[in-house]
Every structure is written in C-alpha cells, then in structure tokens.
Amino acid sequence: MNDDELNRLLQSAPLPQRPAEYWERFPEKVLRAIRHRPERSAAPGSSVAGFAILGLAAACLAIGLFVQFEKSRTAAGATAELANARKFYAEVEALFPRQVRAIVFDSKGPHLLLATGQEVASATPLYLKLCARNGCEEVVTFSGQEIPFGGQNCQVLAEADGQIMVVGDHAVWNQEKRADAISIAAEPLLPVSTL
Numbered sequence: 001m002n003d004d005e006l007n008r009l010l011q012s013a014p015l016p017q018r019p020a021e022y023w024e025r026f027p028e029k030v031l032r033a034i035r036h037r038p039e040r041s042a043a044p045g046s047s048v049a050g051f052a053i054l055g056l057a058a059a060c061l062a063i064g065l066f067v068q069f070e071k072s073r074t075a076a077g078a079t080a081e082l083a084n085a086r087k088f089y090a091e092v093e094a095l096f097p098r099q100v101r102a103i104v105f106d107s108k109g110p111h112l113l114l115a116t117g118q119e120v121a122s123a124t125p126l127y128l129k130l131c132a133r134n135g136c137e138e139v140v141t142f143s144g145q146e147i148p149f150g151g152q153n154c155q156v157l158a159e160a161d162g163q164i165m166v167v168g169d170h171a172v173w174n175q176e177k178r179a180d181a182i183s184i185a186a187e188p189l190l191p192v193s194t195l
Contacts, residue, residue, distance in 0.1 A: 027060075096114055100140075
C-alpha cells in the first residue's frame, strides 16, 4: 500500500463517536494516568518521548476542558459566564503557566492564544465582553496583549482609572464609547479566593 492509498483509506473511515459521558470523564482519566504512571530510570532519548507524551496529555485535557466549558456556557447567564471564564482560565493557566495571551470564546467555541514561552507578565487577567453587529465574544486576556476583534488585530490596554480600551488599526473603543454598534464590557477576572 502506498501513501496515496493509505490517505484515501484513512479519509474514508468514519470518525469514532463518543458519548458525552466519555468526554466528561476524559480529563479525569488523563490526570489519573499521569499521576499513577510507574517511575522508571531515564533511558537515552526518553526525555523527548516524555515531553511528547506530556504535551499530548495536556492537549487532550485542554480539549476536555473546552467541551466541558461549552456545555456549561450554553446554559449559563452573565454571572455564570464570568465564573466559567474564571474557572476555565485557572485550569488553562495551570497547564500553560505564563503562556496564556488570551482565551477567546466565540460562536465556534473557545480558542487559546498562547505565547511560545513563559513570556506573559504575571498580572490580573481581564474579562472582556465585546459586542459588534455580528454578535458578541468573550475574551480573557491581559493589558498589552493583542486579540482579534472586528476583523482586525487589536491591543487591549488597561488605564490607571480601571477603564479598558481596545485599540485597533482604525478605531479605539472603551467602555463608554459605543461607536459602530460596538460595545465593550470589561472587568478584572479576580480569583475566586479574593471575591
């Protein structure tokens, strides 16, 4: 069998269907497997395999968190959206410390914007609800980070008085200015322990 035949065979196979219960328990299974992995002496080259396995486990856990978040998000109100965003951010930040530039929650689900290394400053994350003509998006990010909004890349800036500005190539929006049918609601995403 050559590569083309294998590709056709793989593309023609149906995707496995998993029940919702499987995805709810998946993150727990991955964590349990990681915690109970038998220790063994490191063989030459095993660190690369270890990082690959850890990366795969983190990706699987992130997918499980996305699924869980989407379920709770559709049934929640504004206060619950903030609580879910706070919980989601805490779990993703634990997986990728100081790498989370932004988490964008749009109609297609959550999207992570990660830095390549631990280069995101330790600061209070901001929760933004950005609404335009085509709907609303929620974003968890930090002052100084760039996010996609309104068809352009915009920079989020926190002012000294607590106001949040979103600066694009052609416009500046803040919580008081509602131009072009765009509105912004923003607040610090304080950890549960400080509320």
